[in-house]
Amino acid sequence: MKTLEATVDAVLIGDHPESFITRRLEEVNLEFGGIPGDRHFGMIIASNSRQPMYPKGTEILNRRQISILSVEECSQIAEKLGLEYVLPEWLGANLLLSGYSDLTQLPMGSRILFPNGTGLICMGENQPCVLPGEVIQILHGNQPKLAAQFVRAAYKRRGVVCAVERPGKIQKGDQVKILVNDFSKPMQ
Amino acid sequence: MKTLEATVDAVLIGDHPESFITRRLEEVNLEFGGIPGDRHFGMIIASNSRQPMYPKGTEILNRRQISILSVEECSQIAEKLGLEYVLPEWLGANLLLSGYSDLTQLPMGSRILFPNGTGLICMGENQPCVLPGEVIQILHGNQPKLAAQFVRAAYKRRGVVCAVERPGKIQKGDQVKILVNDFSKPMQ
Numbered sequence: 001m002k003t004l005e006a007t008v009d010a011v012l013i014g015d016h017p018e019s020f021i022t023r024r025l026e027e028v029n030l031e032f033g034g035i036p037g038d039r040h041f042g043m044i045i046a047s048n049s050r051q052p053m054y055p056k057g058t059e060i061l062n063r064r065q066i067s068i069l070s071v072e073e074c075s076q077i078a079e080k081l082g083l084e085y086v087l088p089e090w091l092g093a094n095l096l097l098s099g100y101s102d103l104t105q106l107p108m109g110s111r112i113l114f115p116n117g118t119g120l121i122c123m124g125e126n127q128p129c130v131l132p133g134e135v136i137q138i139l140h141g142n143q144p145k146l147a148a149q150f151v152r153a154a155y156k157r158r159g160v161v162c163a164v165e166r167p168g169k170i171q172k173g174d175q176v177k178i179l180v181n182d183f184s185k186p187m188q
Numbered sequence: 189m190k191t192l193e194a195t196v197d198a199v200l201i202g203d204h205p206e207s208f209i210t211r212r213l214e215e216v217n218l219e220f221g222g223i224p225g226d227r228h229f230g231m232i233i234a235s236n237s238r239q240p241m242y243p244k245g246t247e248i249l250n251r252r253q254i255s256i257l258s259v260e261e262c263s264q265i266a267e268k269l270g271l272e273y274v275l276p277e278w279l280g281a282n283l284l285l286s287g288y289s290d291l292t293q294l295p296m297g298s299r300i301l302f303p304n305g306t307g308l309i310c311m312g313e314n315q316p317c318v319l320p321g322e323v324i325q326i327l328h329g330n331q332p333k334l335a336a337q338f339v340r341a342a343y344k345r346r347g348v349v350c351a352v353e354r355p356g357k358i359q360k361g362d363q364v365k366i367l368v369n370d371f372s373k374p375m376q
Contacts, residue, residue, distance in 0.1 A: 050376035053307065054305070111241055127374070165249045183295075183296075186315070187241075188238035188315055
């Protein structure tokens with residue numbers, strides 16, 4: 001099992017009732033279920049179009065509690081779109097890491113451990129949807145077709161989603177240890 | 189995404205206070221957290237030696253709610269041990285499937301869907317521990333070294349663990365659909 005390190009560049013919450021856009025906080029107290037007040041908070045959540053195996057609105061286990069991006073992949077998305085930068089806020093991220101450029105490749109079952117023992121478990125790659133592209137388009141009105149280009153630009157760069165495995169406080173500046181799951185000898 | 193089918197040959201519960209050995213039921217009502225009364229039931233559970241990244245006994249998210257074996261892999265373990273058969277009870281399984289011989293290979297994030305819509309999500313390969321080998325040894329006293337051989341015989345044949353994604357009743361004889369997760373285009 002490989003162990004990597006990364007830095008928490010930002011902690012964000014999506015607590016606007018009508019938008020998935022997130023905003024930065026200095027710290028959050030992770031509970032089982034995610035970030036209290038965040039739109040993706042809950043051990044159980046209603047299914048949506050991402051889970052077509054269930055009727056929309058079915059109560060299902062929530063594995064998509066925390067959305068994480070890497071600074072490096074955000075830069076790559078920006079480059080693809082011809083923009084100076086792409087902010088994690090626009091993609092609805094809850095956590096921005098730097099120092100692990102291939103975050104989207106992090107296998108399911110990997111752990112992200114914080115200095116105080118708080119732990120996240122990786123629940124897989126986040127596939128890009130069209131919504132962030134629409135936000136980016138509104139913010140850059142003079143540049144055409146950004147919305148249409150976003151999904152392709154963000155493909156395999158959209159980071160991962162995690163569930164809270166062990167609750168606790170996390171904060172900007174935390175150095176995290178990433179235990180990379182190896183399916184040939186998987187973590188349990 | 190590949191879709192497979194399999195049959196539920198047995199539904200089992202581990203409700204003995206001092207043993208991990210399971211016993212057969214005709215049906216169970218899966219809740220969020222697993223099988224009520226089963227020793228692995230709960231959305232949250234105490235960590236053990238399988239999660240060395242946390243101090244033993246830490247409250248963590250429980251992804252190991254339901255343990256599943258295939259008939260075919262049980263036969264392979266029996267063959268390796270020189271036994272006529274190996275029962276899922278001895279391995280503490282909650283579900284025995286037939287028709288999908290490579291169950292242990294089922295990737296994390298795969299779904300097992302029951303006819304009534306109940307859903308499990310695969311949380312990865314179950315790695316063999318020494319306990320079932322000790323049970324098998326006691327049951328076959330005249331054949332030496334079974335306990336020592338079990339872990340190797342069961343390696344990559346020990347099935348998978350799942351969490352309940354959508355609660356509901358499951359029963360012996362159910363035909364399940366297995367949606368096999370493909371990490372190159374992962375289910376969400």
